[in-house]
Amino acid sequence: MSSKPSSSSAAPSPVRAPLKPLDVALAELLAHALPLPGLETVSTFDADGRVLAHDVRASLDVPGHDNSSMDGYAVRCADWLDAGTLLSVSQRIPAGGSGQALAANSAARIFTGAPIPPGADAVVMQEDCEAVDAGVRLRVQPQPGQWIRRRGEDVASGGVVLARGQRLNPASIGLAASIGFDTLSVAPRVRVALFSTGDELVMPGEVAPADMLPGAIYNSNRFFLRALLKRLGCVVSDMGIVPDRLDATMNALQSASQQHDLILTSGGVSVGEEDHIKPAVEALGKLTLWQLAIKPGKPFAYGQLGAAHFIGLPGNPVSSFVTFLLLVRPFILKLQGASQVAPESIALPAHFDWAKADKRREFLRVRRNAAGGLDLFNNQSSGVLTSAVWGDGLVDNPAGQTIAHGDSVRFIPFSELMA
Structure with missing residues (x-):
């Protein structure tokens, strides 16, 4: 005679931590981002995109005469x-x-x-x-x-023309040159080790599309993450694709932690049997695994391996792309001592309906139209990278919020997030 275990003897289900709001997660993340020590002196010609380490003060009037x-x-x-x-x-x-x-x-x-x-x-x-x-x-x-x-109407002698923490652009380096600066003191570049995890990943050029094995995918994350890091002025070490083995993951992390300020990975931060990032980081340092209350991009990890920071992004391309823009970008800017790390947003009318309110804060891929409103990409799946190419920004939609045609929504242009 067989018997079933009583409900009282069944193992209790693990209690899941509540999803962490994005603003809370970002504040906690930035609290760890202490500006890197030291500075570099660079030619003003080469200062575009760098962050000023000292105020730039004028020693003459511009113009120098009426x-x-x-x-x-x-x-x-x-x-x-x-x-x-x-x-x-x-x-x-x-x-x-x-x-x-x-x-x-x-x-x-x-x-x-x-x-x-x-x-x-x-x-x-x-x-x-x-x-x-x-x-x-x-x-x-x-x-x-x-x-x-009039003399001095552009720049007055003795005044601060460019403030410490300002991220330089073509206009600001031209202004520095106009008051005689041929070199500028800037924050050091952030050294980033980048690698992907997953036996399913294949590099473009290694296997022809017709020869791809079932389940194999081309590694797109490695390309756009490297490009985003380069735009932020980082020195990137591409560590390649790490096999789905704990020993290989630990070796890669240990090596990367020696000479980098940040280790950035995509994939492997969930809790599956083949997700080795979590145990590897915990064995070598400390890790905080967050489940973020955003869509796309729920799985996110932050940790430290010695002096190096670690950030693990989700593997789905759009999730990885969005979490980089919302969390990694401000983190890197703060490591460089930037005074402004948050993107600017604008209110624009939605020219679409979004009837599916989600319990998480959503970031919808949209683009501006000729009528001054926003159109919505028809597929908002976290695996559809086409949406980020078609779109020119994100709608930041609060949790539980539906959108009706004509509603004012918060739009964050990609030009703010990828500059």
């Missing part, structure tokens, strides 16, 4: 009589030259960037003048200060 913003004639407004006012031309002032004090009832032929001569209080652009043998005739009445760029 100058003309137009080709035309420098005049004294008091000399204007009427639309036929005729002034003699007493001098010619090119950019880089200098002029004499302007006599009454005279004008100075002047060119863009040239210093305003003493006594002149306006510039009349050449289109509003008529050159005649006796001088120049003014067709319009000059107004005090017109077409004059």
Whole structure:
């Protein structure tokens, strides 16, 4: 006679930790991201994308003198009589030259960037003048200060022009050059070890599509993660694909932890029998495995192996892509000492309906349309990387929220997340 075990003798189901809100997870993650020590001095030519380690302070005014913003004639407004006012031309002032004090009832032929001569209080652009043998005739009445760029109106001597923690762009490195900086002090680059896990992964070029074995997939994550890291100025060591074995995973992690600031993996952070990242990191250091309350991108891991940080991303391509943008990007920026790590978002109307409210915060792939609204990609699966190519940003949709056509939604452009 057989008997079934009573319900009281059955092993209790493990209690799952509640899903962690994204904002809480990001705050905890950033708390670990202490700026890397040291700095580098680089040519201003090569500073694009780097983070300033010190304030950049001006030691001169820009412009250094009142100058003309137009080709035309420098005049004294008091000399204007009427639309036929005729002034003699007493001098010619090119950019880089200098002029004499302007006599009454005279004008100075002047060119863009040239210093305003003493006594002149306006510039009349050449289109509003008529050159005649006796001088120049003014067709319009000059107004005090017109077409004059004042000394120091762009940069005042002694002021901070670029602040420490600012991430440099082409405009800011041009501004640094305009006040004489040929080199800049910047934060060191983050050294990142990148590898993927999974016996199913195949590198493009190694196997032709027609020869792919059942279950095999090309390793796309390795390509877009490397590109995203490069855009952030990281020094990337590509560690390749690690086999689904605990010993191989431990060896790869141990090696990577020696000379890198961050180890970044994709895949293997779940709890399956072939997911070896968790036990490997726990054996070598410490690990916090988070289940995030976001879609896509629930499985996420943070840990430390000696002095190196570890971040494990989910294996599904869109999940890995989105969690990098939302969590890894600000983490890396903070390691570089950046003062601004959060992306800017804008409110735009949804030109779609989203009737499937989820208990998790969702990041929907969308793109702007000619009418000023947002269209939704038709397949929001975490495995459909096409959605990230078709789209130009994400809708940050709160948990439990449906969207009706015309609703205002929070849009985060990819230009903010991938710069």
